[in-house]
Amino acid sequence: MSFVSVGALLNSAQQLPLWQAVLEDDCRDRGVEREASFEKMAGLWRAMRRSAADYDPDRRSASGLSGGQAAKMAAADASLCGPFIQKVMTTALKVGEQNACMGRIVAAPTAGASGVMPAVLLPLQERDGLGDELMVQCLYVAAGFGQIIAARASISGAEGGCQAEIGSASAMAAAALVHARGGTAGQMADACAMALQNIMGLVCDPVAGLVEEPCVKRNVMGAMNALACADMALAGVASAIPCDEVIDAMNAVGRLMPASLRETGEGGLAASKTARKIAGRLGE
Amino acid sequence: MNIFDIMGPVMVGPSSSHTAGAVRIGLTARRLLGSTPTAATILLHGSFAATGAGHGTDKAIVAGLLGMAPDDPDIPRALQLAAEAGMSVSISAGELRDAHPNTAQLAVTNRQGRTLEISASSLGGGRIRVNAIDGMEAAFSGEYPTLIIRNEDRPGILLEITRVLYEQAANIATVQLYRDRRGGLAVTVIECDDPLPEPLRRQIAALDGVVRCTYLDMEEG
Numbered sequence: 001m002s003f004v005s006v007g008a009l010l011n012s013a014q015q016l017p018l019w020q021a022v023l024e025d026d027c028r029d030r031g032v033e034r035e036a037s038f039e040k041m042a043g044l045w046r047a048m049r050r051s052a053a054d055y056d057p058d059r060r061s062a063s064g065l066s067g068g069q070a071a072k073m074a075a076a077d078a079s080l081c082g083p084f085i086q087k088v089m090t091t092a093l094k095v096g097e098q099n100a101c102m103g104r105i106v107a108a109p110t111a112g113a114s115g116v117m118p119a120v121l122l123p124l125q126e127r128d129g130l131g132d133e134l135m136v137q138c139l140y141v142a143a144g145f146g147q148i149i150a151a152r153a154s155i156s157g158a159e160g161g162c163q164a165e166i167g168s169a170s171a172m173a174a175a176a177l178v179h180a181r182g183g184t185a186g187q188m189a190d191a192c193a194m195a196l197q198n199i200m201g202l203v204c205d206p207v208a209g210l211v212e213e214p215c216v217k218r219n220v221m222g223a224m225n226a227l228a229c230a231d232m233a234l235a236g237v238a239s240a241i242p243c244d245e246v247i248d249a250m251n252a253v254g255r256l257m258p259a260s261l262r263e264t265g266e267g268g269l270a271a272s273k274t275a276r277k278i279a280g281r282l283g284e
Numbered sequence: 285m286n287i288f289d290i291m292g293p294v295m296v297g298p299s300s301s302h303t304a305g306a307v308r309i310g311l312t313a314r315r316l317l318g319s320t321p322t323a324a325t326i327l328l329h330g331s332f333a334a335t336g337a338g339h340g341t342d343k344a345i346v347a348g349l350l351g352m353a354p355d356d357p358d359i360p361r362a363l364q365l366a367a368e369a370g371m372s373v374s375i376s377a378g379e380l381r382d383a384h385p386n387t388a389q390l391a392v393t394n395r396q397g398r399t400l401e402i403s404a405s406s407l408g409g410g411r412i413r414v415n416a417i418d419g420m421e422a423a424f425s426g427e428y429p430t431l432i433i434r435n436e437d438r439p440g441i442l443l444e445i446t447r448v449l450y451e452q453a454a455n456i457a458t459v460q461l462y463r464d465r466r467g468g469l470a471v472t473v474i475e476c477d478d479p480l481p482e483p484l485r486r487q488i489a490a491l492d493g494v495v496r497c498t499y500l501d502m503e504e505g
Contacts, residue, residue, distance in 0.1 A: 025287075026286065040288065041291070044288075044294065047294040063338045100298050102340050103296065103297060104355055105297050106295075107295055107409070108291055109290045109291070111297050111298060111303070111304070112298070112299070114297070143291040146291065147287055147290045155290070172290075209331070209334060209338070210335060210339065211298040211339070212298070
């Protein structure tokens with residue numbers, strides 16, 4: 001892809017909608033027709049919907065650490081956050097648990113963070129009766145910002161910590177939500193920047209080295225952060241630091257992280273007494 | 285990297301490196317062997333060995349050997365399906381020298397008695413690299429249509445191979461050459477931009493000095 005900065009992406013988006021600038025770039029990059037590119041993205045949207053719809057509350061992961069949580073969240077009455085956010089949280093847990101239990105998901109941008117995008121987009125589509133075409137456009141917006149984060153920083157927990165996985169997913173989702181609500185390209189960049197700022201420094205510390213605890217629950221946090229940052233951007237709240245500089249700062253923070261906090265299962269929560277006990281039990 | 289490396293792939297969880305990449309390693313071995321193996325010996329190294337059970341790495345590799353893609357919902361049942369298909373599978377953990385943390389070594393045999401040994405690493409995001417074939421060094425991803433040619437190490441042979449590609453207007457993306465010793469056996473790995481038709485592959489296989497020509501196209505059904 002040709003975009004190495006959000007600045008360049010915003011420039012391309014002066015003549016045409018940002019999602020379309022990303023689509024045109026994909027057509028040039030892979031040598032495909034517009035229809036072929038759009039149909040491929042539409043396939044991912046359908047797969048995302050299935051990843052939540054196929055949720056089986058009785059399924060458990062091989063380790064026994066994951067499964068059944070989304071059903072509890074869905075059944076809770078009088079959620080503090082209200083019914084819409086309850087649905088967002090439930091969807092994030094559903095897809096996160098699907099992933100942990102070897103179900104089929106869409107890596108967005110990674111498998112561990114696969115719950116964030118569907119968690120914000122599916123309930124919004126349902127609540128506002130939005131068309132599938134608009135939702136596919138949202139995925140282009142997310143992919144556009146995501147690839148710049150991947151190019152300038154990282155989307156791998158082993159390289160940049162959880163900020164690179166849930167953080168990237170949350171930033172991509174925030175930008176996508178701004179598009180869904182008819183915001184400007186500048187507001188998408190602000191939403192992306194603020195979402196990354198909020199999660200900056202988050203370490204990757206999976207218990208027993210598995211993509212389960214705390215990963216599944218962090219999908220919930222990533223989704224709620226995306227909603228809040230999109231709302232802020234749409235209200236005119238801007239990021240004081242330009243998006244590219246935020247991404248570069250996140251990259252620098254990732255590089256400063258010791259290996260024990262980058263998906264090795266050695267530091268953070270993974271180093272707690274209980275986590276070590278769980279890891280020991282699974283190792284037997 | 286394109287936008288569908290960011291959004292996607294559709295895959296069975298929980299880990300793009302430990303699950304989706306592992307399926308791809310198994311699938312690559314199957315394609316290189318030419319058919320479903322009847323026996324497979326799998327050695328898991330590093331993080332593949334340490335967290336492989338929780339990530340389903342063992343099931344994922346066997347699923348690939350059975351011909352499943354990384355999004356096949358039957359991946360969790362792969363060991364059972366292999367047993368039903370009459371594939372004998374042996375999986376163990378071990379240490380490989382100077383290997384990437386997510387590396388597997390596979391030795392497979394098919395019904396015709398053909399054997400293949402590969403070492404491959406999962407690099408993240410479901411992408412892989414084959415490090416060795418039958419004990420000879422190599423380095424390719426399977427992301428391109430790839431020719432793996434076992435040939436005699438003598439002057440001019442690369443010219444003869446590439447002439448066939450040139451005459452069929454096939455564009456080469458990368459070329460790698462490895463050999464065990466001067467004048468011995470060599471492995472030539474050629475990655476091309478577009479799929480290579482069968483007659484072209486047969487033409488290369490028939491060249492004097494070419495011992496074996498294997499073709500890998502992961503897009504092929």
